[in-house]
Amino acid sequence: xxxxxxxxxxxxxxxxxxxxxxxxxxxxxxxxxxxxxxxxxxxxxxxxxxxxxxxxxxxxxxxxxxxxxxxxxxxxxxxxxxxxxxxxxxxxxxxxxxxxxxxxxxxxxxxxxxxxxxxxxxxxxxxxxxxxxxxxxxxxxxxxxxxxxxxxxxxxxxxxxxxxxxxxxxxxxxxxxxxxxxxxxxxxxxxxxxxxxxxxxxxxxxxxxxxxxxxxxxxxxxxxxxxxxxxxxxxxxxxxxxxxxxxxxxxxxxxxxxxxxxxxxxxxxxxxxxxxxxxxxxxxxxxxxxxxxxxxxxxxxxxxxxxxxxxxxxxxxxxxxxx
Amino acid sequence: xxxxxxxxxxxxxxxxxxxxxxxxxxxxxxxxxxxxxxxxxxxxxxxxxxxxxxxxxxxxxxxxxxxxxxxxxxxxxxxxxxxxxxxxxxxxxxxxxxxxxxxxxxxxxxxxxxxxxxxxxxxxxxxxxxxxxxxxxxxxxxxxxxxxxxxxxxxxxxxxxxxxxxxxxxxxxxxxxxxxxxxxxxxxxxxxxxxxxxxxxxxxxxxxxxxxxxxxxxxxxxxxxxxxxxxxxxxxxxxxxxxxxxxxxxxxxxxxxxxxxxxxxxxxxxxxxxxxxxxxxxxxxxxxxxxxxxxxxxxx
Numbered sequence: 298x299x300x301x302x303x304x305x306x307x308x309x310x311x312x313x314x315x316x317x318x319x320x321x322x323x324x325x326x327x328x329x330x331x332x333x334x335x336x337x338x339x340x341x342x343x344x345x346x347x348x349x350x351x352x353x354x355x356x357x358x359x360x361x362x363x364x365x366x367x368x369x370x371x372x373x374x375x376x377x378x379x380x381x382x383x384x385x386x387x388x389x390x391x392x393x394x395x396x397x398x399x400x401x402x403x404x405x406x407x408x409x410x411x412x413x414x415x416x417x418x419x420x421x422x423x424x425x426x427x428x429x430x431x432x433x434x435x436x437x438x439x440x441x442x443x444x445x446x447x448x449x450x451x452x453x454x455x456x457x458x459x460x461x462x463x464x465x466x467x468x469x470x471x472x473x474x475x476x477x478x479x480x481x482x483x484x485x486x487x488x489x490x491x492x493x494x495x496x497x498x499x500x501x502x503x504x505x506x507x508x509x510x511x512x513x514x515x516x517x518x519x520x521x522x523x524x525x526x527x528x529x530x531x532x533x534x535x536x537x538x539x540x541x542x543x544x545x546x547x548x549x550x551x552x553x554x555x556x557x558x559x560x561x562x563x564x565x566x567x568x569x570x571x572x573x574x575x576x577x578x579x580x581x582x583x584x585x586x587x588x589x590x591x592x593x594x595x596x597x598x599x600x601x602x603x604x605x606x607x608x609x610x611x612x613x614x615x616x617x618x619x620x
Numbered sequence: 621x622x623x624x625x626x627x628x629x630x631x632x633x634x635x636x637x638x639x640x641x642x643x644x645x646x647x648x649x650x651x652x653x654x655x656x657x658x659x660x661x662x663x664x665x666x667x668x669x670x671x672x673x674x675x676x677x678x679x680x681x682x683x684x685x686x687x688x689x690x691x692x693x694x695x696x697x698x699x700x701x702x703x704x705x706x707x708x709x710x711x712x713x714x715x716x717x718x719x720x721x722x723x724x725x726x727x728x729x730x731x732x733x734x735x736x737x738x739x740x741x742x743x744x745x746x747x748x749x750x751x752x753x754x755x756x757x758x759x760x761x762x763x764x765x766x767x768x769x770x771x772x773x774x775x776x777x778x779x780x781x782x783x784x785x786x787x788x789x790x791x792x793x794x795x796x797x798x799x800x801x802x803x804x805x806x807x808x809x810x811x812x813x814x815x816x817x818x819x820x821x822x823x824x825x826x827x828x829x830x831x832x833x834x835x836x837x838x839x840x841x842x843x844x845x846x847x848x849x850x851x852x853x854x855x856x857x858x859x860x861x862x863x864x865x866x867x868x869x870x871x872x873x874x875x876x877x878x879x880x881x882x883x884x885x886x887x888x889x890x891x892x893x894x895x896x897x898x899x900x901x902x903x904x905x906x907x908x909x910x911x912x913x914x915x916x917x918x919x920x
Contacts, residue, residue, distance in 0.1 A: 323761045334773060448901035450853055452860045452873075453894045456880040464884060561768070562860055566880075577861055580772050592769050603763075 309611050313604065320600045327596045328378065328589065332371055335585050374589070383590035388582050394590035397575055402594065405571035408563060409556045411491045416498035416556075417549065421542070423499070424506020428541075429533065431511055439503060446500025455493045455566040462489060471567075490567045494560060498552055505548055506541065513541040539613075546613060550606025554599040648838075651914040658910025661903035668900055672719040681710030683717040684868045705878065705889070714870050715892055721871040722897070725786060725855040726848040732790025734844060737797025742828050742836070744798070745805025756802065759795050768792075768854070775863040782865050789854050793847055800843055804836040838915040845908035849901040856897065872897045 358364045365373070377384055383394035427439040463471040469489045513519065514537055522536040561573035572591055579587035652658055676683065686709055705711055744755035771788040778784060808814060809832070817827050856873025858864050864874050872893050879890030 319757070319760065326761065331770070331773060444902060444905055445898070448849065448898050448905055449894075450856055450860075450873075450876070450897065452856070452880065453876060453890075453898070456883050456890065460883055460887075562857060565861060576769065577772065588773065592773075595769060 307612050308608055313608060316604050324596055331589055331592050336367060384586040386584055386587050388584040394586050397587060398590055398594060401570060401572040401575045404569055405560050405573060408490055408494060408560050412494040413553055413556050416495040416502055420499040420502025421506050423503035425510055428507040428510025443500040443503045446496050451493050452562050452566060454496055458489050458493055490563050494556060494563045505544055509541045509544045513537045543613060546610045547606060550603040553602040557598060648914045652910050655910040657906045661906035665903040672716060672723050675716040679713050681713040683709060683713040715896060718870040718872045718875045719896060721865055722852050726852040728786045729790035729851045730844055730847045733793035733797055737794035738801050741798035741801025742805050742832050745802035746809050746828060746832060759798055763795055785855060789851050797843060800839050801836050804839060805832050808832055808835055842908060842912040845904060845911055849904040
């Protein structure tokens with residue numbers, strides 16, 4: 298069997314299929330609840346500071362289909378979503394929600410992906426370090442740092458990091474995506490948001506990793522490896538690490554989702570035009586279609602991340618059987 | 621020498637065991653009180669709680685009183701110990717009220733999630749079969765919901781409202797609780813003492829209340845102490861996005877978000893609420909960790 302075949306044979310296909318099937322009613326529920334919640338709320342997208350004249354309002358309502366009966370708006374919207382068309386934005390003139398998502402999603406995904414990668418690398422390393430030195434000064438300092446990481450909210454670390462690294466030492470950008478012609482995601486303007494978002498995750502991952510490492514180092518197969526006379530390095534890297542890392546895998550899926558939602562605040566602090574800013578602005582401005590689009594994208598991502606984590610878990614742990 | 625000491629120690633242990641003095645709970649409590657970080661945290665948290673509840677009644681300034689002394693630095697003059705905010709209100713008074721609101725949100729939302737989660741999980745685990753399947757699938761579906769977004773939607777749609785914040789956060793946090801309780805219940809329900817209770821005709825909800833719930837208290841207590849900080853963070857997260865409690869009420873999140881705007885010139889406006897929140901969350905997390913280690917000592 299080739300490596301590919303071996304991996305393919307370990308993926309729980311039936312389980313994956315069923316999870317994807319469950320995802321459909323989940324998304325449908327999310328769309329339905331959000332749709333009717335927004336429509337039932339007092340106030341519409343075109344109630345501004347000034348009252349629009351009746352003709353304009355009627356024209357706008359007709360343009361966005363708001364003059365149709367509610368159930369028809371709902372079915373029209375669902376039909377659009379099925380074709381991956383989230384409709385025109387009700388507030389940003391001339392842009393479709395698809396355009397806005399195409400602008401914002403790469404930014405949010407980049408921050409989220411970089412943060413979780415950083416968190417996994419640093420958190421795992423710190424956890425192994427602490428776990429191998431249980432109840433020593435090194436362990437306590439790492440765990441103290443981790444405790445602080447869990448207890449300090451990102452909207453405190455964010456401004457403090459800005460104050461230190463951007464305003465005082467001018468190493469990194471205060472926020473935003475730079476000014477012309479250097480617009481875009483760069484090391485200069487992405488470092489602080491990524492670190493801010495990663496810190497709590499580093500803390501949680503290192504705590505998880507430490508506990509798991511301690512448990513693994515006490516298990517029978519480690520004693521066997523030592524008894525065989527393997528070097529401590531081989532014992533840790535080849536025998537302890539693969540099994541110690543398993544609990545982490547099931548954490549990373551939901552963590553990815555948490556990082557994505559956490560980027561709401563990060564985008565606000567650092568003034569980044571990602572999905573999160575669109576969502577919050579859309580919700581405040583009653584931009585129905587934008588909010589719905591962002592919500593659906595977020596929900597889909599969360600479902601996907603959780604599924605990928607579960608499949609990875611099945612691939613890595615031969616003992617796991619999904620029925 | 622050491623041997624004899626060991627022996628006397630063991631003798632005492634045997635004696636207390638014979639007298640039946642030490643239950644599992646006594647052991648756990650002893651372990652908890654041996655954990656210095658947890659004990660210190662309990663004291664600090666107790667003081668914080670005391671200040672949040674009683675402080676505003678005794679402090680010379682009211683958190684609503686506006687004055688022309690805008691954005692004062694901390695000073696003993698007029699007893700503005702932490703200075704004043706952008707509207708000249710005493711920062712210490714506002715900090716105490718903010719702390720009170722944040723703690724209240726943490727407690728109430730956690731209690732909401734506790735009640736829903738424990739009932740849901742215990743029923744699902746105990747009844748089992750198809751009911752369990754349906755109930756837990758429902759939890760699975762809700763797990764995939766990006767709840768913070770729904771909370772934001774609710775708050776923008778129906779207006780900012782503290783009760784809504786309580787309920788919304790509580791309704792999100794019960795999911796994990798129900799999973800923990802279900803797992804424990806599944807393990808418990810086939811044990812002999814439950815079977816004995818059932819055989820003697822104890823009604824269904826009485827079994828759940830009297831036999832299942834007391835036995836899941838340990839893991840639930842740990843989860844509760846670790847949920848309170850999560851909830852406090854969630855509330856401050858909303859406040860930071862401008863969706864928190866209404867003026868003139870305030871919360872730690874609102875204060876931090878206001879302070880962050882002025883941090884460059886007036887760092888104390890950020891430092892005071894940020895430190896208060898950090899210490900509160902640290903204490904809660906240390907207590908939660910201590911409880912977990914005390915109730916489940918194998919991870920130490």
